[in-house]
Amino acid sequence: MQGIWTTARIRAAEDRLLAVTPDGELMRRAAFGLATQVAAVLAEGTGGVSGRRAVLLVGSGNNGGDALWAGAFLRRRGVAVTAVLLDPAKAHTAGLAALRRSGGRSVSAVDGPQWISRADVVVDGIVGISARGPLRPEAARLAGLVAAPVVAVDLPSGVDPDTGAADGPHVTATRTVTFGALKPVHALAPQECGVVVLVDIGLRPSLGEPDLYRLEPADIAAVWPVPGPGDDKYSQGVVGIAAGSATYPGAAVLASGSAVRATAGMVRYAGHAADVVRARWPEIVATGSVTDAGRVQAWVVGPGIGTGAEGREVLRHILGQGVPVCADADATTIIAHTPEVLDARDPDTPLVLTPHAGEYERLMGRRPGADRVAAAREAAAKYDAVVLLKGHCTVVAAPDGRVAVNQPHGSWLATAGSGDVLTGLVGSLLAAGLDPWLAAAAAAQVHSLAGALAAEDVPTSASGLVDAIPAALRLIRAVA
Numbered sequence: 234m235q236g237i238w239t240t241a242r243i244r245a246a247e248d249r250l251l252a253v254t255p256d257g258e259l260m261r262r263a264a265f266g267l268a269t270q271v272a273a274v275l276a277e278g279t280g281g282v283s284g285r286r287a288v289l290l291v292g293s294g295n296n297g298g299d300a301l302w303a304g305a306f307l308r309r310r311g312v313a314v315t316a317v318l319l320d321p322a323k324a325h326t327a328g329l330a331a332l333r334r335s336g337g338r339s340v341s342a343v344d345g346p347q348w349i350s351r352a353d354v355v356v357d358g359i360v361g362i363s364a365r366g367p368l369r370p371e372a373a374r375l376a377g378l379v380a381a382p383v384v385a386v387d388l389p390s391g392v393d394p395d396t397g398a399a400d401g402p403h404v405t406a407t408r409t410v411t412f413g414a415l416k417p418v419h420a421l422a423p424q425e426c427g428v429v430v431l432v433d434i435g436l437r438p439s440l441g442e443p444d445l446y447r448l449e450p451a452d453i454a455a456v457w458p459v460p461g462p463g464d465d466k467y468s469q470g471v472v473g474i475a476a477g478s479a480t481y482p483g484a485a486v487l488a489s490g491s492a493v494r495a496t497a498g499m500v501r502y503a504g505h506a507a508d509v510v511r512a513r514w515p516e517i518v519a520t521g522s523v524t525d526a527g528r529v530q531a532w533v534v535g536p537g538i539g540t541g542a543e544g545r546e547v548l549r550h551i552l553g554q555g556v557p558v559c560a561d562a563d564a565t566t567i568i569a570h571t572p573e574v575l576d577a578r579d580p581d582t583p584l585v586l587t588p589h590a591g592e593y594e595r596l597m598g599r600r601p602g603a604d605r606v607a608a609a610r611e612a613a614a615k616y617d618a619v620v621l622l623k624g625h626c627t628v629v630a631a632p633d634g635r636v637a638v639n640q641p642h643g644s645w646l647a648t649a650g651s652g653d654v655l656t657g658l659v660g661s662l663l664a665a666g667l668d669p670w671l672a673a674a675a676a677a678q679v680h681s682l683a684g685a686l687a688a689e690d691v692p693t694s695a696s697g698l699v700d701a702i703p704a705a706l707r708l709i710r711a712v713a
């Protein structure tokens with residue numbers, strides 16, 4: 234798993250490392266890695282490095298210092314470097330001296346626009362991990378003039394380092410070069426960071442356990458159920474799906490189909506859409522009611538079951554079965570409106586909730602807000618459940634505090650029925666006995682990859698997503 238650390242943890246680790254490292258050494262390591270990446274962006278964009286024009290936007294902290302030192306390294310490769318100093322009196326002294334020694338130019342913000350308009354690449358060294366809030370007006374004005382590719386130093390300035398919130402003027406980068414470790418902004422605001430490149434400055438041993446995680450293909454491949462020679466259809470875990478209605482059978486077909494595609498075990502369906510489900514998926518054992526569905530190792534409940542008395546009884550019955558439950562869509566609303574249904578739950582059985590922002594508001598009485606990690610953690614604690622908070626970057630929090638952030642692959646999942654497919658994936662992994670947090674995080678990742686594969690740059694639909702699950706799993710196994 235890829236680890237992600239909050240900025241407070243990063244700073245504490247940097248302090249420990251700085252105490253045992255020669256002065257300026259860390260910044261030079263960071264800046265050398267940064268310069269290499271800026272040169273790569275120049276080469277990709279213009280076909281060369283020497284003679285190209287780089288403009289550095291330099292703020293008053295060490296982030297600007299990184300940019301200035303990188304400028305000095307780029308001079309050695311023949312790049313024409315101009316530093317635009319937002320606050321000349323406070324620019325990093327050693328960095329500015331190094332740039333000047335190397336033949337680089339520095340100008341004030343007033344003269345910035347003429348250089349920015351001719352740049353082949355712009356380096357955003359305005360602020361780094363110590364800043365909060367949107368860009369100040371002067372920086373915002375200069376950033377707004379940039380047409381060239383932007384390489385952000387550590388993070389795109391104006392985006393919150395710990396929440397990824399970008400609710401005011403900010404930089405949007407082509408590439409972000411970060412140092413020592415990934416920070417939350419990189420996982421939570423990938424659309425602002427562009428390609429994220431991590432430069433090793435020797436920080437890892439000082440960091441300790443991560444605050445957040447991102448699953449890598451190898452993590453998913455390692456836990457995704459694969460039948461062994463001793464397995465039969467029951468031993469791999471049977472998943473039950475309680476979804477859809479006679480009038481709206483779509484949710485039932487999608488959630489069941491997703492479970493069929495996800496693992497090799499058995500899928501049961503219980504509800505008013507049994508005939509439609511059976512017709513589409515002959516391998517599913519379908520019945521009209523959850524009370525005669527037979528044994529399962531996990532239940533998916535909610536999509537399309539309605540929020541009335543019948544839906545409530547279905548949910549109550551399922552919560553009382555003593556097996557893990559993924560409660561989605563209408564089940565979330567029922568729990569929000571009549572939390573006493575949860576009394577039917579054996580406290581030891583895992584529960585996964587999968588709210589989008591609106592459902593979150595019903596569950597918690599407020600919107601998730603800018604800090605989506607904190608929001609998911611709070612809901613996980615309140616409901617003693619794994620909470621998968623949907624969004625461009627889905628956040629999965631466990632009651633024990635573990636948090637995974639999903640890596641999106643475009644926005645193709647914003648399609649009707651997409652959530653039904655996700656819940657089917659979660660249910661199959663719960664039935665296979667996976668830790669519920671891992672099940673939800675792995676399901677989210679496969680779901681977004683399936684979305685990208687189904688779409689291939691044109692819109693897809695939820696049925697397309699179901700069909701792309703095997704391709705997503707194959708790809709994950711191939712790159713793991």
Ligand SMILES: NC(=O)C1=CN([C@@H]2O[C@H](COP(=O)(O)OP(=O)(O)OC[C@H]3O[C@@H](n4cnc5c(N)ncnc54)[C@H](O)[C@@H]3O)[C@@H](O)[C@H]2O)[C@@H](O)CC1
Pocket residue numbers: 247248251259260263292293294295296297299359360361362363364365366367368369372386387412434
């Ligand atoms: N500490 C270390 O060991 C290392 C730090 N490095 C760099 O240092 C950065 C952190 O540097 P600093 O702690 O000096 O702080 P930053 O460079 O993140 O910025 C803080 C400065 O920005 C100003 N500021 C705050 N909010 C602002 C806003 N909204 N708009 C404009 N200006 C604002 C503050 O007045 C302060 O002077 C990292 O992001 C990284 O780039 C790297 O060189 C690697 C090593």
Ligand SMILES: [K+]
Pocket residue numbers: 296357358359360361385386387388389390
């Ligand atoms: K920056």
